[in-house]
Amino acid sequence: MPQFVCDAMLGSLARWLRFFGFDTIFFEGAGRELLDLARRDGRWLVTRNGALAARGPRSICLMSETLDGQLKELLTRLDLHPAPDLDNARCSACNGELENLPASKAIGHVPPHVARTANHFRQCQTCGRIYWRGTHTKRIVERMQRICATLDAGKGAPA
Numbered sequence: 001m002p003q004f005v006c007d008a009m010l011g012s013l014a015r016w017l018r019f020f021g022f023d024t025i026f027f028e029g030a031g032r033e034l035l036d037l038a039r040r041d042g043r044w045l046v047t048r049n050g051a052l053a054a055r056g057p058r059s060i061c062l063m064s065e066t067l068d069g070q071l072k073e074l075l076t077r078l079d080l081h082p083a084p085d086l087d088n089a090r091c092s093a094c095n096g097e098l099e100n101l102p103a104s105k106a107i108g109h110v111p112p113h114v115a116r117t118a119n120h121f122r123q124c125q126t127c128g129r130i131y132w133r134g135t136h137t138k139r140i141v142e143r144m145q146r147i148c149a150t151l152d153a154g155k156g157a158p159a
């Protein structure tokens, strides 16, 4: 799986790449630092700055101004077809890896109504944030599915 570093303009894109399971750093530093970070980790540098992209061999300059458009553009450019679900998601806040958390350990760390109703929890191994399935994740998955459907359409698959 390719890894990414998104520049300061692309914070939303970074979060969504993490939903899809891509190891993605959001880095607000300037040109030289960004290029060095991308090179050191072997990451794709994702930016909307054409001049910056031209300075790195593994850089992608996105044209789209919308999140859906940027995701579609990036996945198409690298011919990536991630699963449209959150099964491999990383922490959207810090990019840490998520591991299953027994419901008994989530109690006291999530809102009471969530503790009563949710039964599948995962926790970030880096920042400790706890995730669960609910209406918010349903909306995210639906959007992932829409984005992935447009990728397939672009490949000439039957409608």
Ligand SMILES: [Zn+2]
Residues within 6 Å of the ligand: 091, 092, 093, 094, 095, 096, 124, 125, 126, 127, 128, 129
């Ligand atoms: Zn985290």
